[in-house]
Amino acid sequence: MSSAPTLSPAPDPGSSTLFQNYDPAPFFDELVAPDGQPRPCAKPMYEKLAEMPLEVYEERRKLADLSYLVQGITFTVYSDGRGTERLFPFDLVPRIIARSEWETIERGLAQRVTALNLYLQDIYGPQRILQDKVIPRQLVYSCKHFRREMAGLHVPKDIYVHISGIDLVRDSKSGEYLVLEDNVRSPSGISYVIENRLVMRRTFPRAFETSEVLPVDHYPAELVKILRSLSPRTGERPVIVLLTPGLYNSAYFEHCFLAQEMGIELVEGRDLVVSDNVVYMKTIRGLNRVDVIYRRVDDDFLDPLAFRTDSLVGVPGLMNAYRAGNVALANAVGTGVADDKAIYAFVPKFIKYYLGEDPILHNVETFLCSKPNELSYVLEHLPELVVKAVGESGGYGMLMGPMSDKKTIEEFREKLIADPRNYIAQPIVPLSRCPSFDPSKGGMSPRHVDLRPYCLYDGEKTTIVPGGLTRVALQPGSMVVNSSQGGGSKDTWVLRGDE
Numbered sequence: 181m182s183s184a185p186t187l188s189p190a191p192d193p194g195s196s197t198l199f200q201n202y203d204p205a206p207f208f209d210e211l212v213a214p215d216g217q218p219r220p221c222a223k224p225m226y227e228k229l230a231e232m233p234l235e236v237y238e239e240r241r242k243l244a245d246l247s248y249l250v251q252g253i254t255f256t257v258y259s260d261g262r263g264t265e266r267l268f269p270f271d272l273v274p275r276i277i278a279r280s281e282w283e284t285i286e287r288g289l290a291q292r293v294t295a296l297n298l299y300l301q302d303i304y305g306p307q308r309i310l311q312d313k314v315i316p317r318q319l320v321y322s323c324k325h326f327r328r329e330m331a332g333l334h335v336p337k338d339i340y341v342h343i344s345g346i347d348l349v350r351d352s353k354s355g356e357y358l359v360l361e362d363n364v365r366s367p368s369g370i371s372y373v374i375e376n377r378l379v380m381r382r383t384f385p386r387a388f389e390t391s392e393v394l395p396v397d398h399y400p401a402e403l404v405k406i407l408r409s410l411s412p413r414t415g416e417r418p419v420i421v422l423l424t425p426g427l428y429n430s431a432y433f434e435h436c437f438l439a440q441e442m443g444i445e446l447v448e449g450r451d452l453v454v455s456d457n458v459v460y461m462k463t464i465r466g467l468n469r470v471d472v473i474y475r476r477v478d479d480d481f482l483d484p485l486a487f488r489t490d491s492l493v494g495v496p497g498l499m500n501a502y503r504a505g506n507v508a509l510a511n512a513v514g515t516g517v518a519d520d521k522a523i524y525a526f527v528p529k530f531i532k533y534y535l536g537e538d539p540i541l542h543n544v545e546t547f548l549c550s551k552p553n554e555l556s557y558v559l560e561h562l563p564e565l566v567v568k569a570v571g572e573s574g575g576y577g578m579l580m581g582p583m584s585d586k587k588t589i590e591e592f593r594e595k596l597i598a599d600p601r602n603y604i605a606q607p608i609v610p611l612s613r614c615p616s617f618d619p620s621k622g623g624m625s626p627r628h629v630d631l632r633p634y635c636l637y638d639g640e641k642t643t644i645v646p647g648g649l650t651r652v653a654l655q656p657g658s659m660v661v662n663s664s665q666g667g668g669s670k671d672t673w674v675l676r677g678d679e
Contacts, residue, residue: 198237198623199230199615208352208612209626210275221278221675224390229273229615234622240383241272241617247379253372253433269668270376271616272383275629275650276391282646282674285357285633288541289346290642291531293635296364296518298534300340303517304330314533315526319550322601323523324571325365325516327479329486333503336410337639340512343403345369345648348541348631350612358544358609360630362519362527365511366476369649369669370399370634371434374441376649376671392676394646399634400441403474406638407442410508411471418471420444421461423452425477425493435476449477454497457504472508473498479513521570521604522548544609549600558605559596562589565605567596580660582608611659614670616652628653630661631672647672 204212211222218226229237245267253268277285302309303320304327310317320326345367347360377396381388404420411418424435426448439446445461452470453460460467475482481491486499501507517523525546528539547554547565558565562581569577579592596603613626633648650670651661661667 198232198234198617199226200623202615202624202626204613204626206352207610207626207628208350208355210277210350210612210614210629211273212615219276222276225274225276225384225387225673228384228387229624237272237617244270244272244379244383247382248375251375253375268372269654270379271627271652271654271668271670272380273615273617273624274380274671274673275614275631275647276673276675277647279394279675279677284540285348286644288357288359288539289633289635289644291535291537291540292346292359292362292527293341293344293637293642295527295531295534296344296362297339297341297637299530300512300515300518301338302534304333304340304514309530309533312533314529315523319522319548319601320517323517323520325479325514325520327514327517329499330512330514334505335512336412336505336508339410339637339639340364340515341518342406342410342510342637343367344635344637345632346635348633349544349609350631352610352612357541357631359524359527359541360544360609361521361524363632364515364519365478367632367634368431368434368476369632370645371437372669373634373645373647373649373672374399375437376669380671391673393673394676396645396647399636399645400438402636402643403438404442404444406636407444407472407474407508407510409638410510412505412508413469413471419461419468420472420474421447421452421470423447423449423473423475423477423495425481429476431476438474444474449491449493449495452495452498454495454501457497457501457506459495459498459501459507470507472510474510479516482513516571521546521568522550522601525604544606547605549596549603549605554605555596555600558603559593562593564607566608567592567603567605569602570604571602578660580608583658608659611653611661614650614652616654616670618656625656627656628659628661629670646674 213219248267309315341364345363348357349360350357373396407420408418422435422439422444424446436446451462459470461470477493480488482494483498484491484494485496502509525548528543531537531539547558549555549558565581567579611628614629615624616627618625629650629652631648631650634645636643650672652668652670653659653661654668
């Protein structure tokens, strides 16, 4: 019986060149201060890496990659036309956040998630916010994710967004965390957060002892607790399933991972059937009633009788069972009207309107191309701006003006003129950076990062996983962090104390 691979012994201090010539300027660096010294919260890990010979680091990096390969931790790239499946890139240098800084982020996220839920309750209910003209009625009604079928429908516990992933960036100029976008339909990536942590604990076990990193592995238990609370049947142990589009979905690994961690069944649309407005799961022992569905299928494909008739991954009649109150869905149908990138610009107003508070976390400045004056500005400044399609994700449908050629810019100009409602524009935010290993240099180089914390909302409190998914642009100079566009990820450490 072969033994597990072992790590090389720790080297003598001062024998490494991993940080030789590392220059954090001119952007805010998450681990290294402008004078080249580690930030207080990052000092133990920085010193651990700084004393590590290159060959030892390379060995640990290869062991981490092997762990991902053996477990099949992959993602699918659709932009190449072939749906190529790739190993998820992981960088061993963690992003480290002091507890005092994280507490501000936590409060800002809880405030935002609460406001988004109140907005959805209102939009599919009395629509006070439209009557008071806080947000243009036409902007909401023209959103392709607005579901008129949800108007007046009571959802369990009045919660629309149970699970959210809020993308944050740190502005290098101000050092402030800004909200880049809200993901409140079916945000992905939490499995990488948990797996990244497992790999890091095996790779740098002593660093966790000295740094006192807050745990992230409680997420599945917290999520299943919320799902149980949504069951329409009381007094019985609810039957919960995770509905996946299937094997060829880019996040299929995550669907399998979460179902296993929560101890629930992973099902496809063909495994479920609706009879008399009740959802059943097909089993070898016959039909078993389903109470709660954690769905990872988009609205459009959820029920071919209600939405797209050509859907092969949905469940015919599911919406009727949902309307009848016989099954709960997480997240609720229609939540996309809260994460449309044009509606995102109004979230600070939602916070003020529903909560009477100023936003703790601010938005990135956003130009709505549906407004003629803002469209004119965008058309004049296309080479300086980031332009995004309001309903796209994963880095698709986006123009990075400063990095684009004239032909691409002119093509986007025509798209904006033809369909201005479908686009927003933002100035380039000089994203903060973090050390990442550059194989071509044999040492550390700064790379731009963002952060996606994951929030669970039960109607009373918001549970936030300490840290979240740090995505890193592994290409030199790139600010596009999406894995589908050449990005990778890092483990994110929130420390129990400030140092």
